[in-house]
Structures are given as C-alpha cells and as structure tokens.
Amino acid sequence: DYATYAMAIGLSQIKAPWSASVDVFRRADIERDNVQQVLTWCLEQGERESGLRICVGVQPYWVARGMFAYAHEWFDRFLALDAPDGPDLPAPVRGAALISRAQLDLQNDPAAAVADALAGLDLCRQSGESQSGESRSGESQSGESQSGESLWTAAAYNVLAEADLKAGRHEAASTRLAEAIAVSRSIGDGWNEGYALATQARLVAEQGRLREAQRLAGESLAVMRRIDQQWGAARTLAGLATLARLRGDPHGARRYYLEALPILREIDARPEIARCLAGMGRAALDEGEVEAARQHLTESLRLSQSIGTRAGVAYGLDSLATLAASEGQHSRAVRLAGAASALREAAGFPPFAGARLERYLAPARRDLGEPAVARLWTEGTRLAPDKAVELALTSGDEAAPTGAGARTGAWINGTPAPAVTPPSTLTAREHEIAALIAQGMTNRVIAGELVIAPATVARHVANILAKLGFESRTQIAAWMTGSGSAGPGGRP
Secondary structure (H helix, E strand, O other): OOHHHHHHHHOOOOOOOOOHHHHHHHHHOOOOOHHHHHHHHHHHHHHHHHHHHHHHHHHHHHHHHHHHHHHHHHHHHHHOOOOOOOOOOOOOHHHHHHHHHHHOOOOOOHHHHHHHHHHHHHHHHHOOOOOEEEOOOOOEOEEEEOOOEEEHHHHHHHHHHHHHHHHOOOHHHHHHHHHHHHHHHHHOHHHHHHHHHHHHHHHHHHOOOHHHHHHHHHHHHHHHHOOOHHHHHHHHHHHHHHHHHHOOOOHHHHHHHHHHHHHHHHHOOOHHHHHHHHHHHHHHOOOOOHHHHHHHHHHHHHHHHHOOOOHHHHHHHHHHHHHHHHHHHHHHHHHHHHHHHHHHHHHOOOOOOOOOHHHHHHHHHHHHHHHHHHHHHHHHHHHHHHHHHHHHOOOOOOOOOOOHHHHHOOOOOOOOOOOOOOOOOOOOHHHHHHHHHHOOOOOOHHHHHOOOHHHHHHHHHHHHHHHHHHOOOHHHHHOOOHOOOOOOOOOO
C-alpha cells in the first residue's frame, strides 16, 4: 500500500533523493485527515492488519511531528482488537507494530519501549521473517528482506540500545548496538546502520572517549549522506555539536546546530528542532551570550511542551535552571532543577546527579544555606509540569506556584509531606572526612584517624570544596552542622 511505500522512501529503504522524502512528509500533512478517516473505518470494520500496516507506514511522520500520544493511541486500539474466531495477526505485522510503538515510547516511557521492542523482536525471530511480497528494493512490503533479517530487527536493537543508554546500562547498550550494526549491514539498511553508529557515538562520549565518539559520529554522517538521508544526517550533526561542547568548543557546536536546523525545519521534525534549539542555547550560554541563550531555550521549552515530550521538557527545565544560576537566581534555579529531576524520574529516566546538580546546588547552598536549598528542591519536585514550565518562562526569581499548581501528594493525611533533600554528590569517604573537619581536626589528625596518607586527605578535602562550591574548611564545618549530616560524635 502507499503508506508502506512512502515509509520506505522516507527512511531510505528505497533509493530516492532527499527531495522525495521531503515530499512524503509534505503529502502526509495534506492527507492527515484522510488517514484518520481510513484508520477509523479500519477500526470499525475490525481490519486489524490493514490498520496496523497503515500505522506503521505513517509512524515516521508521527514521530517527526512529535505526535507521540496520538500515534500511540492508534497502535493501542488496533493491537487491542480481539479476533477469537478469526485468524491471528501475521507475526511480522504484529512485530513491526510493536517495534514501531516502542519507538514512540522512547520519549516518555523507556520501560514500555523495552517491553514492546523485546516482544516485537521475538515475533520477528519466531516468524523467520518469511516473505509476503517483494518491493522495488528487494524487500517485502512489511519490511522483510531476502536475507532473513529485516529493518524491524535492526530497529528493535536500536530501540533497546537507546533505552539502555538512557538508563545508564552501557554494557548492554554496546551489545545491542553491535547487533543493530551487524543486522543493518547484512541487509544494506543504511538508516538503521547510521542511527546505530550515532547512538554508539553518544555511548562512548558518555564514557569520556571523545576521539572515538568523533570517529563514530563521522561514520554515521557518511552513511546518512551516502543514502541521501538528511533527517538522519541532521540527527548526527546534533550529536557532533554535543561533542564540540564537551571539548570546550561552543562556537563549533553552534555551527553544527545551524547546519542541522534547516534540514529539520524542512520536514518540521519538532522533537529534534527542540533539541537543537536547546543545544544552541547552552552553547550561547557557554559563550556568555545570555539573551541569545534565553531566546533559544525558551523556544525549545515551548516546543517540547506543545508536543508533550517529558524528556524534552525536563531538558528544557534543566537548561533554564542553568541560565537562572548563571544570573544569580539561585532560588529559581534550584526549583527548576528539582522539577526537571522529578519529571525525569516520572518518565523512567535516571535523576540528575553529580556535577550536573552541583552547578545549581553549590552556589545556592553558599548563598541561601542548606535548609533553604532543601525546601526549594522540595517545592520544585512537587510542581506540576505545566507550572514548572510557567515558572521557567517567567522572568526574575519569583516564588514557585503553590496551592492548585503544586503536585498532588504535597500533603499527607492533612500534614505537610517531609522535605526532600537534593541528592548529595559527596562519596561516603568524603562525607566521613567532612564530618571530621566539622570536629576541628587537621588533615594530619584525620589521616591518623582513618589510617590513610595526609596527601590522600588533602585530595579529598579539595574534592569536597570543589563539589560544594566552598573556599574554606570553616564553610565545610558549617555546612555539615547546618545540614544535619553530622550525627553524634560528628559521624555522618
């Protein structure tokens, strides 16, 4: 059918110039109401297979537009249809539908994405991905290939790898990516190969291997350009921009973003436009261009909110918290950071931690004190997402919305819920040394107490000062006492 054929063009499964892919997305805009009418008819007639084939065919368009909830609802409706007296859905059709739904889940529910991708992958394996008709590219109309592998197998591995990466499961992500690349290359699937290479670049970048990440991103870009898949190229350019920022080159990062944005705007790929705008805002902030940063970050957050991506909204809140901290608006920065962290946890992503948190909390502790920071963090975690966005888009260090705007659960049985202390980035040993500093011990005495070298103590003290944003041992002692971290005898 046309939807499947259009998907094959849009994802470069059929060789065609980029202009043909752009035409596919533009025609999808024109045919959007017609597609909805056809899907409604299929649903009313119980045409599960036809309905799911159409959903799979238009899914790239739904992803580009950020229509995640809308698309998810259609997949749910067709997959939930019962047919006790009729034939089961062909395994390749159901497998492709589950993997397509998994791709939608990645933005808001990684755990659901993993479940769907595994189920879809199992169906593809069980079916042996047998042929159901050939297309112009030598693949069947359901995405199957003559080699016994399919683009859906590779897509499933890519979904699983990305979910593992988001959860910090680096070893599992590496294994899945190797599988995705192997399958993609065996069937000549440039889209999934390039996608996997770009994700692999992100993985090794998170591990601090920036040179290798640069090489992998370059390979991804070469693959995407070889098949004239500019959407994939723009995604990789955004990754190269992130690498430039990690290398301390914000100007280079902005060049990459500016190269990616026109491509993304050509097909109105809204989630990735929001990502690029946020990256440009961060790069502008790195270069001290505060107003440019504010403009980019505001536009990015508004776009993420409009399409309902939790990950995008959380990143936008985090970015505007960084901006607030740079302007000395510490109360606002801590609230926004708390809201971003809570939203990430609600979506199943790891909360913010480490140096990422300390850029807000350390100066806030210094200026406001630990009890105030704990209170502000609590307020932020209880903000409803729309109220958190409202706070982020206001100017100045206003108080967070309260009352109806606060997240439900702020009160328990008529009494205030306990305050939530922001995560500490001190290690257990650093806490122990901070507690001994609070007792007035010198480095040499602490070394004797803990049976370690004085030089080791000095290194720990330097780390504590850097993490907490302090300049003296007196400030460490005051923080330990004020935060309640030091128990009887000064022990944490």
